[in-house]
Amino acid sequence: MVVKSEFEKLGLPTISVELGEVELEKEITENQKETLLKNLQDLGFDLLDDKKSKTIEKIKNLIVDLVHHKNSELKINLSDYLASNLNQDYNTLSNLFSEIENTTIEKYFISQKIEKVKELLIYNELSLSEIADLLNYSNVAHLSNQFKKITGFTPTSFKQSKDKTRIQIENL
Structure with missing residues (x-):
């Protein structure tokens, strides 16, 4: 919604706005692109065009x-x-x-899965076995080993710690 409103503010009609992608009705000028880039960066976004x-x-x-x-x-x-x-x-x-x-790609995928495990552990609604099954780990031991390799903690010690920090998706 934020990205779409920036395009609208600049009078740039969009066909669709989805996660990470905007389709425009027509090409934009270099000046429009520079203004859009500055506005998006001020909001924590970036413009990718290569x-x-x-x-x-x-x-x-x-x-x-x-x-x-x-x-x-x-x-x-x-x-x-x-x-x-x-x-x-x-x-x-x-x-x-x-x-x-x-x-x-595999390491990025694993880091995303570990962040999802952290989120589910923090919510404390599912058992470790249910989390392993949900995220398609072959067993709890595999999940635990991967979790410890990435975070330095076992899932149980992470769950019990007071510092349950998660990494923002865009920073992975």
């Missing part, structure tokens, strides 16, 4: 959406999921992601 940045952002958005909103689809193969949604070869996507982000 193909590589757009692809990286799409990969991140698909992974965030998968982990945080489509738990039932976590059972599918991540490489197949990304390749089919982006209509590109997974190796190409993987190489591009690693080159630009200095981490692998």
Whole structure:
């Protein structure tokens, strides 16, 4: 809504505004682009208009959406999921992601899953076994080992600690 209102303030009619992507009715001028960029940056957003940045952002958005909103689809193969949604070869996507982000798609995916585990632990509504099942871990031990490797804590010690800090999605 915030992004859409910025486009409207500048008189730039949009066709659609979705997470990480805006489709405009017509091309914008360089002056409009500069003004839009400044306004978006003031609000904590950025303007991506090169193909590589757009692809990286799409990969991140698909992974965030998968982990945080489509738990039932976590059972599918991540490489197949990304390749089919982006209509590109997974190796190409993987190489591009690693080159630009200095981490692998798999590590980014795992960090998103661990943040989701933290969120679910903080809410304290599900058992560790239910969380493992929800996020498609083979078992609780696998989840616990991955959680400790990433955070330095076991899930139980994280749950009991007073400092239950989570990392903002955009900072992963």
